[in-house]
Amino acid sequence: MGQSVSVTLPVGVAAPPLSVASTAVLGAASGLSAKIKLDRMSVYYGAFLAVAEVSLPVYAHQITAIIGPSGCGKSTLLRALNRMNDLIPRARLTGKVWLDDQDIYAPEMDVVDIRRRVGMVFQRPNPFPKSIYDNVAYGPRLYDRIPKSELDEMVERSLRRAALWDEVKDKLKQSGMALSGGQQQRLCIARAIAVEPEVILMDEPCSALDPVATLKIEELMQELETDYTIVIVTHNMQQAARVSDYTAMMMMRPDRAGQVIEFDVTTKIFTRPSDKRTEDYVTGRFG
Amino acid sequence: MNTPAARRWTGAAARERKRRLVNILMLGLTGLATLLALVPLAWILAEVVARGSSALNVEFLTQTFKPTSLGGGGIWHAIVGTAILVGLASLLAVPIGILAAFYVVAHPNSAMGLAVRFGTDVLSGLPSIVVGLFIYTVLVIERGYSAWAGSLALAILMLPVVTRTTEEMLKLTPQSLREASLGLGAPEWKTTFSVMLPAALTGVVTGLMLAVARVSGETAPLLFTALGSNNLSVALDKPMASLPLTLFKYAVDPSKTRNAQAWAIALVIVALVLFLNIGARLIAMWRSRMMR
16 A cells, blocks of 8 residues: 555546656655556547546556446546557547556557456456366467466466366366356456466456455455556445555546546545545445 | 226226237237248148159169169269269358458458448349359350359359358357457457357358258259259269259159159258258257357
């Protein structure tokens, strides 16, 4: 946990965005290095501005939560971090997204390489209609011809890391679709880990799961924090409070463009938020 | 009892009666239409079985052509011919059709994608005899009748069916699977081949079998391409026999023996199409059970 540094942004068309300089200060003050930096990043779908001028650090080996009401652009922001929005026709991005010191939207950057380094877990568990083993091995097999023994090891390591090994070790050849929802989601996490990414993006990973499965995933996230940088979008404020170190609060402007109105250490967001709207939201007064 | 609510209530019973009446009427009409739609199928099947089974026996299936004075022989040469013609046509049409479908799905709004889709629609509406005539003009006039030419004509007829079914099936696979694969850093082609296609395979295979069944009965495009033959031949550069062509020839033959044989061939073709259809359904059922 970094020390509390609060940055509050007023909402309005002429909102002064968080500059790179100020995010650098925020990072320096907390003694953490930013794995990803957003610099006045805006995302458009055609003419529609979905996310407006977001500047934000994502600290290495921390869990950053993005919270806010429905439709405020949380998923759009998350999907901008590994260029998943490229799949949407007419989606367009301005500003910069830095991964370490690389501008991931620079023309010379390889989108396949970026997605290798920035993995993703989706809202609905989406295992491939293949065996459990093949699901996990899918990623590693993409990049190399790996000997069977080594691949076996990789699969086991990833499944252990995703806290699923004990439940599936005797049925690795069975279809991944046959698992329960919570197991499927952990399989998807194992599948993402197997690629050994640097960052894992999670888009409401527990919204389709029951509380017990949710708890398992949350514990897992905290385990993974030591090796990976995690960004999670969640509707569940208790979840953000439980698992994350930093929280970004998003809100829609009157023109329906999403904006980050406050970014801070999670404990501060949930106990002493600087912005009245954040306070209203986290205390359940609206949203 | 003259409040608006009461008026609505008294009207309700009459309305309900009327609704039931309309319901029964519509049910009757749709039922009748369904029955009428099934009549031709049942009639054809009954006729084919009744007239075709007399000439159908093992010799008929395993012998080749003989003059009627020697009993008329069998249709083995035509069975082999159809298998080769259709097999070759599939070999040509299936890879091209599937790859084209990949392209259309990946770039649905590109000029090329729209052109392919439009072209597919036009091609699937093309009368098969036109395709035959086309091949005749560009190929047969110069090089003579051949199995190659026949297969090519059949392939052109298969192509739109294969492209369209594969495209529809790929579109039905969940977008989430595509995202999962791309999110792992898989390139687009790899995603299509190892995730989308297997997920869509049931539908694709069903579509392929239906396409095969469709062209196995085609006569017109073979008339002036593969021409037909009375000999068992596997040479691709020579005329080749096929079931529909032999049926056509025997049906217009003055000999009663030949007419009976024509019905037997009809029975064989119907059985073949039926088996392919049932096979397609079985594969679909088996695969969908595997997925669960």
